[in-house]
Amino acid sequence: MTDEVVLLDFWPSMFGMRVRVALAEKGIDYQYKEQDLKNKNELLLKMNPVHKKIPVLIHNGKPVCESLVIVQYIDEVWNDRSPLLPSDPYQRAKARFWADFVDQKAVYAVGKKLFSTKGEEQEAAKKEFLEIYKTLERELGDKPYFGGETFGFVDIALITFYSWFYVYETFGKFSMETECPKIIAWAKRCLQKESVAKSLPDQKKVYELALELFGLK
Amino acid sequence: MADEVVLLDFWPSMFGMRVRIALAEKGIKYQYKEEDLRHKSELLLKMNPVHKQIPLLIHNGKPVCESLIIVQYIDEVWNHKSPLLPSDPYQRAHARFWADFVDRKVYGVGRKLWATKGEEQEAAKKEFLEIYKTLESELGEKPYFGGETFGFVDLSFVTFYSWFYVYENFGKFSMEAEFPQIVAWVKRCMQKESIANTLPDQKKIYEFVLELKKIFGLE
Numbered sequence: 001m002t003d004e005v006v007l008l009d010f011w012p013s014m015f016g017m018r019v020r021v022a023l024a025e026k027g028i029d030y031q032y033k034e035q036d037l038k039n040k041n042e043l044l045l046k047m048n049p050v051h052k053k054i055p056v057l058i059h060n061g062k063p064v065c066e067s068l069v070i071v072q073y074i075d076e077v078w079n080d081r082s083p084l085l086p087s088d089p090y091q092r093a094k095a096r097f098w099a100d101f102v103d104q105k106a107v108y109a110v111g112k113k114l115f116s117t118k119g120e121e122q123e124a125a126k127k128e129f130l131e132i133y134k135t136l137e138r139e140l141g142d143k144p145y146f147g148g149e150t151f152g153f154v155d156i157a158l159i160t161f162y163s164w165f166y167v168y169e170t171f172g173k174f175s176m177e178t179e180c181p182k183i184i185a186w187a188k189r190c191l192q193k194e195s196v197a198k199s200l201p202d203q204k205k206v207y208e209l210a211l212e213l214f215g216l217k
Numbered sequence: 218m219a220d221e222v223v224l225l226d227f228w229p230s231m232f233g234m235r236v237r238i239a240l241a242e243k244g245i246k247y248q249y250k251e252e253d254l255r256h257k258s259e260l261l262l263k264m265n266p267v268h269k270q271i272p273l274l275i276h277n278g279k280p281v282c283e284s285l286i287i288v289q290y291i292d293e294v295w296n297h298k299s300p301l302l303p304s305d306p307y308q309r310a311h312a313r314f315w316a317d318f319v320d321r322k323v324y325g326v327g328r329k330l331w332a333t334k335g336e337e338q339e340a341a342k343k344e345f346l347e348i349y350k351t352l353e354s355e356l357g358e359k360p361y362f363g364g365e366t367f368g369f370v371d372l373s374f375v376t377f378y379s380w381f382y383v384y385e386n387f388g389k390f391s392m393e394a395e396f397p398q399i400v401a402w403v404k405r406c407m408q409k410e411s412i413a414n415t416l417p418d419q420k421k422i423y424e425f426v427l428e429l430k431k432i433f434g435l436e
Contacts, residue, residue: 050318050351064314065308066314066317069310069314069317073310090276090279090281090290092290092293093281093287096283098282100283101267135267
């Protein structure tokens with residue numbers, strides 16, 4: 001029996017991108033369904049009634065919600081290839097900790113403040129943003145990936161924000177390459193992977209959309 | 218070689234309680250170290266430099282942080298008894314989803330209930346009731362969130378029981394009247410020794426909050 005895999009998503013979402021990368025890493029065939037978040041359809045509301053958000057993975061009719069929960073699910077079901085989480089429980093706990101750090105420190109929210117606020121509020125957001133990325137840079141250290149020698153869970157959790165770097169840099173008036181060179185080197189390394197390169201939208205396209213979405217023209 | 222397990226914790230923390238219950242469920246011996254959160258120990262700062270928070274599990278010298286991550290770690294290392302997560306990947310995803318819901322929604326709204334006044338408190342109460350209704354409808358007719366047996370979601374949520382008296386008192390409502398199924402579920406959980414022995418008394422937590430409000434000038 002073939003698996004039926006559907007992904008409800010929104011192309012610029014860093015959270016949705018995580019699932020796309022995971023599915024590509026595992027070589028899973030799926031149907032991508034673009035969602036209109038201003039006009040949520042019945043399927044999305046039925047499959048994620050609690051949060052009404054994307055991404056939602058629907059596997060043989062059953063929904064899985066929350067990007068990092070979905071990525072772990074994908075790793076556990078399609079466990080015969082390309083492991084995304086380490087096999088050692090301690091390494092696994094470390095991976096979950098850093099993926100949670102990306103989500104908890106609201107890498108998303110602080111990025112949003114960077115382009116949607118001005119003056120003192122924006123300055124504070126910029127300071128916080130750079131502190132968070134410097135912490136991540138320290139954790140990366142000299143490793144090729146957060147996961148060590150191979151691309152893994154933490155890399156997936158963070159790399160998808162790369163598509164938004166141009167937005168952050170333009171509004172925050174700084175260069176990621178100057179401020180966090182190791183992160184940029186790491187991102188470029190990740191982009192060599194087909195699963196990442198074909199899942200992440202172009203930075204300029206995301207910038208155009210951000211202008212429109214948040215009325216920033 | 219015997220395992221060395223240390224838990225840095227703070228007695229009223231619902232997050233710390235989760236780890237205490239998980240350790241008790243697995244019958245793991247450990248050393249409990251109470252932290253003074255206004256004077257964090259060097260050990261805490263060294264072992265959790267990123268968040269500087271409890272709970273913190275130190276297993277043979279290596280730190281594990283974040284309560285739900287610690288619980289999953291405990292479940293995976295001591296996997297010979299009392300499974301805390303389901304074995305099926307879909308059920309596991311479902312459990313993680315609801316534990317994440319508890320983390321994102323339940324703590325914050327409870328805090329607003331006792332730490333704010335007037336309109337802000339009224340809004341918090343409304344949100345609180347909605348969140349608990351969602352949880353009650355997820356529980357449904359099942360004995361536990363996990364189904365027939367106590368599991369990950371039950372563990373992530375039951376520790377808030379110690380704080381129910383605080384919420385009722387400041388929110389001016391009765392949990393039993395608003396959420397009879399949740400209260401029935403809690404009483405069922407409290408039959409378990411691992412929980413009954415772990416959860417601090419509601420009145421003690423209430424006194425702690427009164428002290429906290431004085432210290433932070435929130436009266």
